[in-house]
Amino acid sequence: MTTAGAVRRRLFGIPSARAVFSRPGFAPQAWERFAPVARSLMEGYHAALEDPRLPALTARLDAVEPSLTGFAxxxxxxxxxxxxxxSPRKRRLDAFVAGPGAPHIYPVYVGVGLAYARLRRAPEDRLAGLDPLLGWVTADGYGFHEAFFRRRRCVERHAVPARLSAPGRRYFDQGVGRALWFSGGAQVDLVARLVAGFPPARHADLWSGVGLASAYGGGADEDALRSVLTHAPGHRRRLARGAATAAWGRRTAGNETEHTDLACRVFCGRGSGDAAAVVAEAARDLPVISVEPAYEIWRRRIEEALAV
Incomplete structure (x- = not known):
């Protein structure tokens, strides 16, 4: 580690992943089930702080166990x-996304949203420099951060950021739903109670986040996943879209897992390969100019295709 890297780690590093999972409101099972996820994410974060040069950074990221590489x-x-x-002149993120981070662009942009939340920067103010389709994923990362690290305000009081547009709030809620799955330790009854506490208009996107997190991060067996369907009547299409998106992200990065395939079979009625293909096809020929975000059109296309 360079001297500069040591200073950055000391200033911006996160001392303990386990301490975060020990905060009020987190299920005891959260750390038991998702410790490898948390450690992998922190490994990637600290690797970037310590030495952001692409060869060194990529070597550390790719050393993580394949199923956890996306979190790194x-x-x-x-x-x-x-x-x-x-140091805005460096443009490290652009080089990373154009290079080794390209197959992992979805989780990379989730991480960018985490950073925006920590820095108190509105994600929509920075969309111009990001991928025109997936840039909106930063709002998802922002929502995850708020539900995970500012739980009282976001989860207990159901606060919504003032500087997000209507679409941005939907993607924010998707991130909140993902955070509920992880912080709830994949305990379906608990996660369902938390979702039910939010205003009904927000439930669809919260459940889409649950579908995405349960498919990408795992943590539940088939019976538990089927019980999610019982707790989310009317939202199967959102769960399916979330699971299919997770399958697409993993297929793009080449790190498919059995738990992703299981979630797709439960929520989508098809295997992860077929679900990922639906997501890829939905991204074809998206409008360059549109009143609504291309990301929203993509999400709707995925839901419609999975409903067939």
């Missing part, structure tokens, strides 16, 4: 976005 890249996205905020 998410952490790297968070770290690089934070460094770029301090």
């Amino acid at each position: 890249y998410e952490g790297a996205g968070m770290g690089l976005a934070a460094l770029d905020a301090v």
